[in-house]
Amino acid sequence: MANSSYCGDFDNLVSAYYSIHGYASLAVCLAGTVSTGLSMVVLSRPELAAPTSSLLSALAAADALVMLEYVPYTLHQYILVDRPAAERFSYGWAVYVLFHAIFTQIFHTISIWLTVTLAVWRYLAVRFPIQSKLWCTAKGTRYAILAACVGSTIICIPLYLSFSVSPFKDGTVYYVRLSELGGVGERLLIHINFWIYSVLIKLLPCVILSFLSQRLLAALWENKQRRRSLLNKDDKDGDRTSRLLMAVLILFLVTELPQGILGLMTVFLGYDFFAQCYNSLGELMDLLALTSSTLNFPLYCLMSRQFRATFAAISRKAFSKVFEKDTSVSSNESVKGQENRGAQL
Structure with a gap:
């Protein structure tokens, strides 16, 4: 019998949140994504x-891919649920759910280790300003991004092998289940x-x-x-950097x-804890990770x-182009209107 002491107090909260998770x-x-x-x-x-x-651009790209991929998943899994079982649990959708689990794990892991790399480079820039210019180069950036992508793909291999798509009952519906190897x-x-997920990817x-x-x-x-002792003034840029680092760390x-x-x-606690706590809080954990990227x-x-x-400069330039285009269209319409009135006269 399952241990009922695990996360029992969260049942009402989880049930209430589950109904709005798709829309949230x-x-x-x-x-x-925007x-x-x-x-x-x-x-x-x-x-x-x-x-x-x-590095920040690569981090943003990884986060964007995770969120873009999550859109069809949340539509299928949480919003468009009033469909026949054969459609909701078709073989194609089961394959997509398995793909979703693997894809989001890989790219979120890439995002995490790019964040770590960014912190390492920032530390080197402050602690060893001269040497960091030789270490943290454009070429080094490419290698760091490549290492994050390849490394994240490799350490997620156990996930690929643990699950597979299997038919249920008469073969009209399919689910993602534990594979034979798993x-x-x-x-x-x-x-x-x-172990990989909790230690290497998170902790x-x-x-x-x-x-x-x-x-x-x-x-x-x-x-x-x-600098304060030498120049007798505060370093506001350093303060901003400190606040940014603390905000990123806390988030x-x-x-x-x-x-x-x-x-x-x-x-350590086994399947009972997974079923009652980890699995039940999965949607809340997903929302936290997505919110962090946003x-x-x-x-x-x-x-x-x-x-x-x-x-601000990019926004002003974009708005000015739109304004110029609207002004040009209005002027052309005005000229055409005058020509039409002249023809009527």
Whole structure:
């Protein structure tokens, strides 16, 4: 019998949220796609050209792909549910659900490790400013992005092997189930997958980011105190950088740390905890991860003056083009109207 003590108090909350998850996640995904798209446009501008901007662009691209892919999934899984079972659980949709699980895991892992890489490079830039110019180059950026993509694809291999699409009953409906390989050795592959997910994908990046952020903030504080004593004035840019780093760290920890802890508890507490807690809170964890990606753009705007200035310049240019086009169309229509009236006279 399942242990009823696990997460029993969350049942009402989970049930209430499940009914709105589809609409909430759809709204977040649409807003996040626009947000990440704007980030990529701004970061691609020549005035922001830098290796870190390339990392941020790759991070935004990974987040955008996750949110774009989540849109058809949430429509199928949570919103368009009033359909025949044979349509909702067709073989094609079952394959897509399996693809969704793998795709989102890979690209979210890429996003996480690009965030770690960004923190490492920022720390090197502050702690070793001269050497970092040789280490953190455009070529190094390409290698870092490639390493994140290849590494994330490799460490997710147990996930690919753990599940498969199987028919149910008369073969008219299909589900994603544990594969034969996933059930071997008392579900050894599943345990490996949870270890990788909770430790390598969630908890280890949180530990690394926490350590680097602490060291980075300490180095920034030392530099600020040194400049204050030499120039007798405050370093406002350093303050903004510190606030940005703290905001990024807090956002990352709030969204990723709970998932890592839940994954690790599943390893130790077993299937009962997975069924009652981890699986039940899956939608809430998805929304947290999606919201984290959506908030990056407003975070950059709030914390980076150069980012705001570049975005404002792009917006003014875009609006001016639209205004000029509207003015041109209105002028042409006015001329045509005068010509028509002249012809009538």
